[in-house]
Amino acid sequence: xxxxxxxxxxxxxxxxxxxxxxxxxxxxxxxxxxxxxxxxxxxxxxxxxxxxxxxxxxxxxxxxxxxxxxxxxxxxxxxxxxxxxxxxxxxxxxxxxxxxxxxxxxxxxxxxxxxxxxxxxxxxxxxxxxxxxxxxxxxxxxxxxxxxxxxxxxxxxxxxxxxxxxxxxxxxxxxxxxxxxxxxxxxxxxxxxxxxxxxxxxxxxxxxxxxxxxxxxxxxxxxxxxxxxxxxxxxxxxxxxxxxxxxxx
Amino acid sequence: xxxxxxxxxxxxxxxxxxxxxxxxxxxxxxxxxxxxxxxxxxxxxxxxxxxxxxxxxxxxxxxxxxxxxxxxxxxxxxxxxxxxxxxxxxxxxxxxxxxxxxxxxxxxxxxxxxxxxxxxxxxxxxxxxxxxxxxxxxxxxxxxxxxxxxxxxxxxxxxxxxxxxxxxxxxxxxxxxxxxxxxxxxxxxxxxxxxxxxxxxxxxxxxxxxxxxxxxxxxxxxxxxxxxxxxxxxxxxxxxxxxxxxxxxxxxxxxxxxxxxxxxxxxxxxxxxxxxxxxxxxxxxxxxxxxxxxxxxxxxxxxxxxxxxxxxxxxxxxxxxx
Numbered sequence: 407x408x409x410x411x412x413x414x415x416x417x418x419x420x421x422x423x424x425x426x427x428x429x430x431x432x433x434x435x436x437x438x439x440x441x442x443x444x445x446x447x448x449x450x451x452x453x454x455x456x457x458x459x460x461x462x463x464x465x466x467x468x469x470x471x472x473x474x475x476x477x478x479x480x481x482x483x484x485x486x487x488x489x490x491x492x493x494x495x496x497x498x499x500x501x502x503x504x505x506x507x508x509x510x511x512x513x514x515x516x517x518x519x520x521x522x523x524x525x526x527x528x529x530x531x532x533x534x535x536x537x538x539x540x541x542x543x544x545x546x547x548x549x550x551x552x553x554x555x556x557x558x559x560x561x562x563x564x565x566x567x568x569x570x571x572x573x574x575x576x577x578x579x580x581x582x583x584x585x586x587x588x589x590x591x592x593x594x595x596x597x598x599x600x601x602x603x604x605x606x607x608x609x610x611x612x613x614x615x616x617x618x619x620x621x622x623x624x625x626x627x628x629x630x631x632x633x634x635x636x637x638x639x640x641x642x643x644x645x646x647x648x649x650x651x652x653x654x655x
Numbered sequence: 656x657x658x659x660x661x662x663x664x665x666x667x668x669x670x671x672x673x674x675x676x677x678x679x680x681x682x683x684x685x686x687x688x689x690x691x692x693x694x695x696x697x698x699x700x701x702x703x704x705x706x707x708x709x710x711x712x713x714x715x716x717x718x719x720x721x722x723x724x725x726x727x728x729x730x731x732x733x734x735x736x737x738x739x740x741x742x743x744x745x746x747x748x749x750x751x752x753x754x755x756x757x758x759x760x761x762x763x764x765x766x767x768x769x770x771x772x773x774x775x776x777x778x779x780x781x782x783x784x785x786x787x788x789x790x791x792x793x794x795x796x797x798x799x800x801x802x803x804x805x806x807x808x809x810x811x812x813x814x815x816x817x818x819x820x821x822x823x824x825x826x827x828x829x830x831x832x833x834x835x836x837x838x839x840x841x842x843x844x845x846x847x848x849x850x851x852x853x854x855x856x857x858x859x860x861x862x863x864x865x866x867x868x869x870x871x872x873x874x875x876x877x878x879x880x881x882x883x884x885x886x887x888x889x890x891x892x893x894x895x896x897x898x899x900x901x902x903x904x905x906x907x908x909x910x911x912x913x914x915x916x917x918x919x920x921x922x923x924x925x926x927x928x929x930x931x932x933x934x935x936x937x938x939x940x941x942x943x944x945x946x947x948x949x950x951x952x953x954x955x956x957x958x959x960x961x962x963x964x965x966x967x968x969x970x971x972x973x974x975x976x977x
Contacts, residue, residue, distance in 0.1 A: 419906055419926050423790045443907045501769065502762065524755065527791055527906060531771045532750070532808075536727070536759025545838040546727045548756035551900070561842060565752055565901065567665060567854070569846040571724060573839045582756070585907055586900045618768035622784060622797040627932070633939070633949045638958030641966040644938070645974050647954060652936045654858075654915040655882070655971065 407462050407518030407577060409452045411488065412508050412534065413470040414442035414526040415479045425624045432528075432624070441479055443591070444523025448581075450588035451553055452521055453487045461555045465489045467515065471496055471507045477607065484602035485594030491605070496612035499529060499621055505537030506615030512542060518577035519560065524549065524584040535582035545579045551586030656687035656780060659743035661734055662707060663753055664699050670855065672749055672811060674710045679776070679814040680747045681711025683807070687780040690714070692741040693823070696733055697721045701825055708823030710816065714741065716828035724844075725753060726837035731760040736830035738765060738804075745783070750808035751854060758808050767804035774813040791906040791929040810933075811854060812912040851885045853902065858884030859913045859934070861904060862892060863927075865920020865941060865960050869897035874964035875919065881971060887911070889921045905930035919960035923948025940964075 417423075417437045424433040441449070449468065456463040468483045469492040470476045480491040494507040512520050522535030539546035551570070552563030559574045562581055575581075594602070636644045648655040660680035662673040680691045693712040695704055697719070704715045718733050734757065738746060746761060748754035750772045762769040770785050774795070777785040783800040788810060853859065860879040862872060872886075879886045886902060893903035904911055906926040916934035921927060922941060928951045931937065939952035940963045949955045956963055 417790075419791075419929075420924075421790075422925075423793045425794070501759070505759075505763070529789055529796075530787075530791060531769070532755040533759040533762065533769050533771055536756060537763050539727070540731070540760040540763035546756070546760065547839060548727065549752040566725075566844075567752070568850075568852050569844060571841055571845075572843040573724060574842050575839050579838075585903065590894075616766075618762065618766075618800070618802050619770065620799045620801055622799050624789065624797075625795045627793075627795070630951065631953075633952045633955045635949075635955050635957065638956050638963060641956070641963060642970045644954060644956060644967070645970040648915070648936070648938070649974060652915075652953065654936045655974075 408465045408467060408516060409455065409463060409519045409521060410512055410515065410517040411445065411449045411452050411466060411468045412520065412522040412538070413445045413449070413468050413479065413483055414523065415439050415470060415472055415476045416442045416526055416528045419443065419527055423626070429623045429625065439475070439479055441482060442523050442526045444525065444584060446591040447585065447588045448521035448523055448583045449483055449486060449488065450591050451583070453592065454588065455553070455555070467492065467517070469494065469508055469511045471498070471504045473497055480607055481602050482594060484605040484607070485598040486592045487598060489605065491607045493607065493609050494612055495609050498617065500617040500619050501529070501531045501533035502537060502618040503615045505534045506541060507612055508534065509538045509541040510613045511610065512538060520578065520580045522580065522582050524582050535580050539580035545575050546582060547573055547575055547579065548582040550581045550583045553581055553583070553587060656745060657689035657692060657741055657743040658684040658687065658745045658747060659692050659694060659738050659741055660712070660747040661757070662693050662695050663749065664695060664697060667699050668703060669706065671816065672751070672855070673707070674816045675811070675814055676747055676749055676809060677707050677710035677712050678817045679809050681817070681819065682776045683745060683747065686777060687745060692716060692737070692743060694718065694734060694737045694828070696730060704825045705823055708821045709818050711819050711821060712823045713821070715823045715825045716740070717825060718828045718830065720829070720834045722834055722837040724839065724841035725756065726839045727756050727760055729832060729834055729837050730757055731764055732832040733830055734761055735764050736832060737828060740828070744804045746804070746806045748806070748808050750810045754808040758806050762806050765804050765806070766802055767806045768800035768802040769806045770798045770800060771808045772810045773807045774810050792910060792933055793929050810912065851883070853885045853887055853904070853909055853911060856885035857913050858882040858915045859887050859904070859911060860884055860917050861887035861889070861921060862919050862960070863889040863921030864891050867961065871961060872898070874968060878917070878964060878968050881968060882915070884913070889927050918948055918952070919964060921948055922946040923951060
């Protein structure tokens, strides 16, 4: 089985978010781009599954939708261990358009498992994985924090309200993964970085797809009032404030 | 323009979240000019179903037959059939694990633009423009739905529950969906009994590395129990295995919006603040007066969490005894 991991290229999570002066676009000046944290965990788990010879995983591909600016992030995934990368040459912030591109790539390959992070840390749409599965007409399981092979079945752990469930699913399927799927994301070693230069990074054109949504404008939250400091020797005062001023106790 | 709202139940009972969703749907329907239909999937008592009328639903569709677990394809088909039956053009779900699993599939199936993690009633219905969280709560965006139908997932605690005193007609709903055809199958369920879920809690008591050891968590749990809240932690704490990953609040963990968030020994990395900054009131206790958590907090104490916690518990008990 080959695994396809969908990768979103996002601003580093420590980025101080800024927008253009007309508030219609993200200001990416000085921004460092990274693999979306949940996608990075998905890739890590895919690598672990491939490296364990008892699993029927023959290879791991990665795919991303974006301009050439996405390529350093894709090279990083190759350095971490992915076998090959595909970039769909298109720009769009609409989840349906992106999902349609990824589904087209998935349909053109023989992938038994498609892994996506549960959301991207920029648009927080939580949409692409589920959309891919519906476009392809295959099962999806969301909030996945564990993935293993058990005989001829794939067993996924998913979070439910107040617990966990183990769900078996036939291939091909989409797993929408979250924290817990892998312990720590991998750091590319020098050998991996050197090898990544020789691995295939294919660029494919976009397919026709509809756009369902459009981002009109952005806004920052209202600035907060300064924190009201209470002396450490006067905890009683804090309780009084929480009861009578904030009215939350 | 009618609105369908998917109301989840847990063991046959609706939670506060479902009432928040129906209240929200009622306001959206008022803006769009239509009624609210609530859809319930799984076995729920008639009396429980009719309570949804008190929050604005005029019709409740009850689809009794359902797979044993959340099979995304079967649930998507049932919800899509309900949309068709009531002629709704707007669908509202919760922005929780279930909503995140179903809304994208429904978006494709219904050709309906999806605005996820919305925080307010749309500012207009034609075209539908709505405010949502982006950059993990560090900013907001106005999204326009370009399709005829729309799907909104509502961020929890974004809308006040409103009791209307209304009543709802409850109707059995038996769509032409093969429930037995579920592709996924539940192998095992482990329920965490008797503990308030982080996502449901109005009060969250959270600890960071400043708690120094997992052995020091008793006062965090005691305070959470005293305030009928849930416990949480920062990322290093869950990464170290001091606390389970399910308690990690922050950009890559759970994003929460309780009425009261108390952070003990948490410095407040930008990723942590992204996950908790929507809380209505934030209290921080940290030994470092320059810790970034104080920039996000409403009330702060520069001090050792391990000393402040027992005093705080004692003072709250004393205040409540008066």
